[in-house]
Amino acid sequence: MEEYENMTVAELKELLRGAKLPVSGKKSELIARLIESNDSSEEVAEEVDIEDVEMHEEDDDTFDDDDEEFFDEEWDQIHTARQKPVLDDVTKANLSIRAAQMKKQPKFRRQEWYRYYRLARTGWRKPKGMQSKQRLNMKYRTPMVRVGYGKIAAVRGLHPSGFEDILVNQPSDLDGLDPERQAIRIGAGVGNRKRAHIHxxxxxxxLRVLNRRKIDRKGDLK
Known part of the structure; x- marks a missing residue:
């Protein structure tokens, strides 16, 4: 029970997916589901024959000290699996189409971006000069933004992972959101105290936080 409490929601859902169990619900529901599955698996394990147990003991003899060092707790903290959305086949196909479209899209650069460094760092601006070679679509200039470069409309606005990106500024904004389809992004003006409560x-x-940051919880932030 304590092991599950210390795990994140993403790690709990990975365990549920491995056991082929539903991954929806709050953290307490996920933990209860895992405990029920463990109890049922223990009942099945008691019915295993003695011969199978002896075979496993022989396999354990071949376990080296190097393997014990490999399965260290510090190794598990290197990477944490991120939460994935529950998508239908149509949405997955549309996301792959959008990814292919993104690869073909050229870089839209401002006029004379190669001459002034400040222009290369800023976003797109449409050229408006009468003699602008970029506005006249000369081949030796970069292309302009047009409607034809738009992506597939079915998944427009979705995060690359497939989640619907929801902007929140306070913990009450999280009520009513679907963790299987929606992920949150905390506003830039939110302070660390409120940000920790949202986490x-x-x-x-x-719910998955798309722009989660490390917060040093000292003093009043604990």
């Missing part, structure tokens, strides 16, 4: 609330509801 905790999102973990309880099983």
């Amino acid at each position: 905790d609330r999102a973990d309880d509801l099983g």
Whole structure:
């Protein structure tokens, strides 16, 4: 029970997917589901023959000390699996189409971006000069933004992972969101105190935070 409490929602959902169990619900529901599956698996394990147990003991003899060092707890903290959305086949196909379109899209650069460094760092601006070679579509200039470069409309606005990107500024904004389809992005003006509350609330509801940051919880932030 304590092991599950210390795990994140994403890690709990990975265990549920491995056991072929539903991954929807709050963190407490996920933990209860895992405990029920463990109890049922223990009942099945008691019915295993003695011969199978002896075979496993022989296999354990070949376990080296190097393997013990490999399965260290520090190794598990290197990478944490990110939460994935539950998508239908049509949405997955549309996302792959959009990814292919993104690869073919050229870089839209401002006029004379190669001459002035400040222009290369800023976003797109449409050229408006009467004699602008970029506006006149000369081949030796970069292309302009046009409607034809638009992506597939069915998944427009979705995060690359497939989640619907929801902007939140307070913990109450998380109520009513679907953790299987929606992920949250915390506003840039939110302070660390409220941001920490949003992180905790999102973990309880099983929501993924797209722009999660490390917060050093000292003093009043604990």
